[in-house]
Amino acid sequence: MSRGLTSAARAALLAQVQDIYARLAQRPIERQCTSLSQCCRFRLTGRTPFLTRGEALLARQASRSSGKKRPPPAPDGACPLLAPDGRCSIYASRPFACRTHFCEAAGGPYSRKEVRDLIHELEAIDHQLGGSGGMGLPAALKWATEQSS
């Protein structure tokens, strides 16, 4: 693990990421996600969520808890965490971008000013984990997997 963090320190950082997600959910920003899962199909949308390191570790942890050793790349260019039933396999731990970059049908993306403070907190955690900014989801998952192998 980067910067010699103990497992307790790392767990505390991941708890902070979860707390950021919880505080985001409490904000009165109206969106109506109907689980179309179009935003999980990166080739279709041409957009890939970016994850900070804390988010990547949390997503990897959730994926492992759901029984996946290493999510394989999806041949259709979809998110490797998208389950065959079309649902996110780590919904409760899905990354920040998956919570804020809603499709137009759901009401469009959050404006940065609505969530800037939380983004800064995620970036600060990223920095403590030795990161220097977000990575595309597939690369972030690969990095997180390497940390635990």
Ligand code: SF4
């Ligand atoms: S992590 Fe979940 S919500 Fe985000 S793109 Fe992947 S399947 Fe979709």
